[in-house]
Amino acid sequence: MLNRLWLLFAQAVTILIAVWFVLITLKPEWLAGANVTTIVDSVTLKERDDVSSPNPGSYHEAVKKSMPAVVNIFTSKSTKQPLARKDKNKKSDPFNQFFFGDTPDAEPISSLGSGVIVSPEGVILTNHHVVSDADEIEIALYDGRKYKAKIIGSDPETDIAVLKIDAKQLPNPITLGNVNSVHIGDVVLAIGNPFGVGETVTSGIVSAMGRDHVGINTFENFIQTDAAINPGNSGGALIDTRGNLIGINTAIYSNNGGSMGIGFAIPINLAKQVMESILKTGGVTRGWIGIEPQNLSSELIDSMKLPKNTHGILITGVLDGSPADSAGLKPGDVLISLNNESINDVRDLLNRVAGIEPGTEVNCKIIRKEKEMGLSVKIGKRPKLKILN
Incomplete structure (x- = not known):
């Protein structure tokens, strides 16, 4: 008799434990009164604790520091020439097709580029080719505000231009780096407005230093990078992983108008030298x-x-x-x-x-x-x- 009662008790306890386990796993809310922490809850709580921390290897802090100082530049140039018939045999320049829109001569020609705020007074560093011959220049800030800009001066032989906007409460200017601290193999980030889609960050490494004989500018001493640089990135920032400006993106080597992994940036030491000369004298004397x-x-x-x-x-x-x-x-x-x-x-x-x-x-x-x-x-x-x- 005792053996039978013991067997019934053991079976009841086993069934209760099994039911309890099923409820904890599938319906934990039914046991809300109990002090129970499931495996799922533990994982969820751990993920919530890590949300505020950057992911390992992330460059978020560098981008957060520098991106507000990068601006979008929109220029327009009106022409008074009569509408010309397009030559059907003339091949369209891929760069013009993507960057300038390949518009007819009688219509206003619009182009886009990027720039970098380098002083609290609204001084902006960009490329000469971004603003050359423009009738109007409009600057769009990171927060969406837009201002008309004027050209202080430019230097076509290094492809550097200096603009200025009159605006209050500008983002903090970008911190200028030093090219002497940049080495082949360093990780770099390119920030700009490619194809007009909005501010974009791409990453790569420094592929070469002191690159010349490229045939772009008269005076060449480029930083070469494989960070994706496309039409619209011109004049934008090339930064290091600390968020410091080390170059002004200026050109790409491409057969189709898009990035092919070979981009060139004017080193900040040269850009700063040209900028200071323009701010002081209005031009560059050589x-x-x-x-x-x-x-x-x-x-x-x-x-x-x-x-x-x-x-x-x-x-x-x-x-x-x-x-x-x-x-x-x-x-x-x-x-x-x-x-x-x-x-x-x-x-x-x-x-x-x-x-x-x-x-x-x-x-x-x-x-x-x-x-x-x-x-x-x-x-x-x-x-x-x-x-x-």
């Missing part, structure tokens, strides 16, 4: 000597019977009345040093002469008819670049 230079090739070195390790440039032409002409430089001379510093190539010479104050006397060393000789050249002022339409 040195100039008035020669047509050519890089030395191994064939030229052999044909001119120069030493195999010769570094410098060949002077193929001298402009009449130029500083080089006054100093006695002649076509056929090989310029090998400037102020006792050797010259590597044409780009090196161009950048170094441009950085010398006009009126400064410099010592040049040349090779003429296989003999070295020294000359003194008084640096002149570089003529303004003429833009052909």
Whole structure:
């Protein structure tokens, strides 16, 4: 008899435990009075606790710091030319198709770009090509406010322009970084307004530093990146993972008008130098000597019977009345040093002469008819670049 009662008790307890487990799992609200924490509740509570913390590896703080200082730029240019018939055989330029809209000449031409607020007074840094020849420039801030902007000055040879808006309660200006702290392989973020869709952030790495011979600007020293840069990003910010501005996005290498993983940004050190000169004098003054230079090739070195390790440039032409002409430089001379510093190539010479104050006397060393000789050249002022339409 006792064994039978014990068996019934054990079966009842087992059934009650099973029912209790099913209720906890499927209907915990029926046991609201009990102090029970389910596995699902534990996971939910843990997720709620982590919401306020950035995800591991996130660049949210860098974007949060810098994005409000990035603005959208809308420009328009009206033309008075009669409506021209389009040439059906003329291929449409992919860049114009995506960036400028490829509109007929008789209609207002609209374009878009980006810019960066760099001072509390409303000074904005952008590209020259974004605002060149624009009749109207409108700036749209991060919070949606819009203002008319005026051009303080621009420099087509570096593709830098400086704008200004009169506005109150502007976002904090972006913090300027230092290119010397940027290295190949560093993570960078590009912020701008690609295709007019609104402010967008893309990420990549620094692919190369000091990139020149690209054929975009007269003076080139680009940061190359694979962060996606598209039409509309021009003039926008390239930032590091601390949110500091390290470059102004300016161009892409593309066969179809879209990003192909090769983008170029003007380093902030150069952009700042140009901006300060524009703010101070309204333009940029550069040195100039008035020669047509050519890089030395191994064939030229052999044909001119120069030493195999010769570094410098060949002077193929001298402009009449130029500083080089006054100093006695002649076509056929090989310029090998400037102020006792050797010259590597044409780009090196161009950048170094441009950085010398006009009126400064410099010592040049040349090779003429296989003999070295020294000359003194008084640096002149570089003529303004003429833009052909």
